[in-house]
Amino acid sequence: MGRRIAVLASGRGSNLGALLDACGDGRIDGRVVGLFSDKPASGAVERAREAGVHAWAMKPNGFATREAFDAAMFDAIAAVQPDLIVCAGYMRIIGQAAIARFPNRMLNIHPSLLPRHPGLHTHARALAAGDAEHGASVHVVIPELDAGPVLAQARVPVLAGDTPETLAARVLAREHPLLVATVAAWCGGELGCEGGIPRWHGAALAAPLQLDGEGRLRPAA
Structure with missing residues (x-):
């Protein structure tokens, strides 16, 4: 099944779509096991759900602090057991505590x-x-x-x-x-x-x- 990839995105999801296509046709030896977003109405969330990919999306203003939102999202990310996390148009700054949970396993474009x-x-x-x-x-x-x-x-x-x-x-x-x-x-x-x-x-x-x-x-x- 290859590597397990979690994707973070806030926008249209065009990079997510490119990753899904590449996993599907074998150019990437892996699969997208979750899409995580701070924008529940974003195109990225819609693309993930259309592809049958688990999508977690919540608005940060529903959390008391930035750290609380990060903790909730990265708990959800940890639950899908990713080998790699890809920030593909994710527009929030990720806090140090969240990054420390996945050292050298998170990429950003x-x-x-x-x-x-x-x-x-x-x-x-x-x-x-x-x-x-x-x-x-x-x-x-x-x-x-x-x-x-x-x-x-x-x-x-x-x-x-x-x-x-x-x-x-x-x-x-x-x-x-x-x-x-x-x-x-x-x-x-x-x-x-x-x-x-x-x-x-x-x-x-x-x-x-x-x-x-x-x-x-x-x-x-």
Whole structure:
């Protein structure tokens, strides 16, 4: 049955859909065993339920504190016994206590070439900075925002006349194959992180892997 994957999402669920498809056709040696969300009405929850995947979704304002919400959600996550947790468009900051429950087993996809532009509004910030390249990164989640070890990246050029919306669309088209390739490599044992050091086939990575034009991960040149 492969690796057990829990997915966290707050939005439309397009990355969740990419993972479900890749698990279904064998590109990922694993299966999504649960979708966890802070947005009960989100597209991600609807996608999960349509696919027959267990979905846990509750509004944070129903809990006394941020920590109480995290504890409830991560109790539910622990109950599905995941080998890997993937934050795929999950828009809340996860507290340190929750992250500590799953060290080196939680990945996040972020729409920038980290360490550039952590946080929100990355496409507008890339344009304002005059960046020639933009893209997406998959990193290991640590308590500091978008600061964990970066495993893999996909790059896109910033074009003359780009708006945040056109740039976002071009990045999203690369986000899906990047996330699928990274999760596939993790589930297949090629990619991992030990002691805060990303490893590819057992060797320490000096730089993030790069997604090629055929959707495969390659060591940086």
